[in-house]
Amino acid sequence: MLNDHEVLAKEPFFRITKRAHISNLKSWGIRLIAVVLSLIVCAFVIMAITGENPFNVYLGIIDGAIGKKRRLWVTIRETLTLLIIAVGLTPAFKMRFWNIGAEGQVLMGGLATAAVMIYLGPTLPNGIVLLLVFMASILAGLLWGIMPAYFKSKYNTNETLFTLMLNYVAMQIVTFCIVFWEKPSGSNTVGIINGANEGGWLPKLFGLDYGWSLVIVLLMTVGMYVYMKFSKHGYEIAVVGESQNTARYVGIDVKKVIMRTMMISGGICGLAGAIIVSGASHTISTSTAGGRGFTAIIVAWMSKFNPFVMILVSAFLVFMQQGAIQIASQFGLNENASDIITGIILFFLIGSEFFITYKVERTKAKKEATAK
């Protein structure tokens, strides 16, 4: 009982209560404050490392992210990639299924894309190749998503750890395939696939390099919003996420929902692999997913699973990353600086959620201290 006395004796300075309601304006205000604070901290970090004044640092970041047309498009491309993975993760997370295997699902999708491009790209007409690319990538991602879902629904196997391990299985499969596909031989890289005939490359649309990616990703984003908000499936996912017991009680087949949702989630992540490989990099390596499978989890979570907010969040993160890469190269430092920046911003954003859910008040001055 000693502990009780301790707790009573030390009345905290703050009282934390859950907010019953918070206006949109206020919640976004809090997030904005968090963003500003994180930017200030980032500026100090960069300043400490480079000795540049913070104003120049941010000019450099803006220049690095959107300063030239080409840089702007790289930023847009990276945003799209991050966005589609986050969109893919949305239904799984809404269901409280901790799919942290997006990295692996994207890789498998990319691998399937590369396989189709390498084996069929040079011979078949491009339209058919692209169709096969999309089918194969979705199927590969789906396969990687359905395995943990099956065991989760059957034996309640921990999906966080299962999906995590599958990431590395996928990575090894990629290195395995690279051995057969490497070009030139001995380089241990695949190089640009079909550089000569562009077989299986996503063509330009409206004269834009990433036009098709843009259309596909935005379609998926809107589609996911509608699916989650207005369809029966979306409702079932939400119920299963809130409480599996409730779902069972109202007659929802929880196992079926888990399987179906993970097929969708994995499938979209697989498609993201196709967007990366066929739409942008035209090659495959273990870093094709490049940690975006993990960052996308955070994007989806921060956006409260609203696909439109995801556009904003992923654009902001990519903007800062691209900017940081530019700053780093300007000072001859390595580009991992961008991960540090991302990390700092994320910590602030994650922390800010607390102040949105809870209200922190000063306790009335020492009223309690004498009460005991």
Add this chain to the structure above:
Amino acid sequence: MTILMTFIQKAIGQSISILFGATGEIITEKSGNLNLGIPGIMYMGGIAGLMAAFFYERASAAPIGFIGLLLSFAATLIVSALGGLLFCFLTVTLHANQNVVGLSLTTFGIGFGNFFGGSISKLAGGVGQISVATTASAYRADIPVLSKIPVIGDLLFSYGFLTYLSIIVALVIGRFLMHTRKGLNLRSVGEDPATADAAGINVTRYKYIATTVGAAIAGLGGLYFVMEYLGGTWTNNGFGDRGWLAIALVILALWKPLNAIWGSLLFGSLFILYIYTPGLTRATQELFKMLPYVITIVVLVITSKRDKLENQPPSSLGESYYREDR
């Protein structure tokens, strides 16, 4: 015989980092915190130790290995404990989601490690790669007399002190968890924080201490890697997926540090088995490297299928506890 000997030595070299990481993660998870930031924390611990030694060796005219060792050891403990503290602050105090915080921490930590590892020498005005030979040789020093015994000396006593420390820490944590009152309290926090709270256990304090200590232990895995394994230098992403392997090992070990000791040896062996297996092509080597992960998945599925109570993850693993939300 000599091949077997080198194989065992190399396997042990691979396993120590993973063992530190797994032991740290076990004590963390026993408090109900699934700290997926461990891979990042191991990077942070490694680079912190390396930087401390680097600045010491630069500042001192005639650096003494032992002092470098102490400084880097302390730096690793402090920085990785700070990583754990940050995780705890966000998840326990600010009630944030553990997976999200953990993954952010890993992104941050790996970036932190690679950034400073790749640039610190340049930032300090030097050229070339960071190197701390004097301190590293102190880490690599084997046990004086015993290591000279033929065969047994090579097999058991030819390693730096961190190797022995990793086993001692695993043994101590194992004993702490299963045979002490505080260990019992900690496990009860991880199993059912509400009940533990009702029984008068300070859930917040247990979570904080377990996670911070766990992170510090895991950080030593990074230190081992840069000092003893690499010999006091840094290669970007050289540490690779060992952090995730450590988390996999926690599952394989069924949340028991004693199992983690032999489990880490198994993982270490699997990690390098392809070098010693005749008849492998470059491609099949890659499939061999998949084994640790596949085995972990199989263990995960089997334990969940058998559903034996003592082999399960702590029941509240990954869930935050708010007294007010009950």
